Amino acid sequence: MSILVDKNSRVLVQGITGREGTFHTGGMLEYGTQVVAGVTPGRAGKAVHGVPVYNTVAEAVAETKPNVSIIYVPGPFAPDAIMEATDSGIPLIICISENIPVNDMVKAYAHVKAAGARLIGPNCPGLITPGEAKIGIMPGYIHKRGRVGLVSRSGTLTYEVVWALTESGLGQTTAVGIGGDPIIGTSFIDVLELFEADPETEGIVMLGEIGGTDEEQAAAYIKEHVTKPVIGFIAGVTAPPGKRMGHAGAIISGGTGTAAEKIAALNAAGVEVAERPAQVADLMKARLSAQLRAYLCSARMPFSQHDAA
């Protein structure tokens, strides 16, 4: 098991003939992802890396039955692409594009929500279930199928932690980049819920950063609903207030959104927060082996009681 995507995912690429779209379609195919169609208005009949291109999402859906769409179009056009995918009945839409006007994003999100579809991103690296499907821009080779679910607001910081998990032997079930924008389709909580329900995922890693209160809400959710061990990391302890740190959503405004608040909220919910990214893997390993020891001890209990008697 895994979450959201697997070897049965049939992927549509919106913006497939663009530089980014073409490049990453190649990367996804190389990884073994089933990319079944692409869309670029006005380019129907062409093919990119052998993948047929259509004018509209509706045509691509009718011909090739994709169940995931990934969007690489430039920011100003991305909300339109999201709504087109939604209206064609695609249940999972992953938006890589950045620099989207936020008022347009608010509308696109409302549209997706009303249709009951799921949007991941925008301004995200996508998601990957190692060995089955890579739907995004991450380097595939650093991942390894394993036991830990990962959810993150960042890109390269995620790769850093993925690599540490791979090297430690823990590996990943699915790694999800939810994006660095202020308005995103899928929150930490949404992904935590999926990982909690996924039998293969034994532990969860959550990588946050300054800005907003998504991590605080996730902490409250973890306290109530998550039984699996969660290890966190928050980037931006040294970030000054009022300055946007690269990501549109990474800004401390009006005293809220600081790393200190987020770390405190996570600690209060029983989440260990690593001091540096690679340490996440060490902490997870320790937690999972402690859990295993506890399980083995409890399993032995009847015998030891018997012995005592």
Next chain:
Amino acid sequence: MNIHEYQAAELLETYGIPINAGKVATTADEAALATQQLGGGSGKVAIKAQVHTGGRGKAGGIKLVGTPDEAREAAQSILGMDISGHIVHKVFVVPAVDIAREYYLGIILDRAARGITIMASSEGGVDIEEVARETPEKIIRVTADPLLGLQDFQARMVAFGLGIEPQLMRGFLSIVRSLYDAFVGSDASLAEINPLILTGDDRWLALDSKVTLDDNALYRHPAFDELRDANEEDQTETRARANGISFVKLDGDIGCVVNGAGLAMATMDAVKQQGGDPANFLDVGGGASADQVAMALELVLADPAVTAILFNIFGGITRCDLVAKGILEARTRVEVNVPMVIRLVGTNQEEGRQILSEAGITTVDTMTEAARGVVEASRAG
């Protein structure tokens, strides 16, 4: 993009919001003249520093005066003042107003609700964030449906929530509607009036306004280019942006060049943990080319405070060999007279390290090593 109070007021006025009209002055004499021209009403005027930061009142950046001479003196002391690192180049001269009541009215991009929320409070004129923290029950929040827009009943909920009397309702509702239209129409991420006041003779007036424009939507508002104030922008930050690099100047002495915003923040944090202070945040961007890396190094070296530089690159789309070439190319363009510590991992890392080692530059494996190394190098130098 941040704009000044007087620009925000002008913007809101175009949407029909009654504002306290004033004059902008860049010299003490202009402020005195403006005071003379505005000298009706109570006869007093307020001289207000125009800077992209809050806390102007506390810093002494707002003064109430009665005569042109007093205005000249006040403007003289305010112009050139440093308010939280922002130097005052302009003052806004506005007539003093007889205030009966003060309210806060703001439209915000609500991240948690993923929508546009109207916030209002009868605690106007004070720091709204403080009200939100200490007495959240005093704030009324109504979220508009993004697809349908703000409805009349929602504006009424705000008005009744504030306890506004029926005879004052019409004017208030019109301001709420106009502020919402201004927010959407100008692609703002924040539009607030604080305070929105009721005068002694029952007129509504926006006494102080703040508007933040969404950078990502500026392409469809070319006229807003004129609102940009070069004095308020760090030159290196502007130059970085023009080259697709995210750069934020900080107070420390360790320059950082990183790919990815999250990793860039984590790198700054790692430097701090090792006892150093980062000089900047820098995200060279996805798929960074040799040229991009060279530009990043130039930007970091432009800061004379920098005593050592840390490169932290996790190659995904970015290829380590290209980054290595960029570092070498940068050395031919700018004189690198501070030690560099380079961590290069990921796609084509062997090729990248090879290129650097042939040029006599060594690399390190982990972020912690890199952070420790750069802090030591900065102290040695």
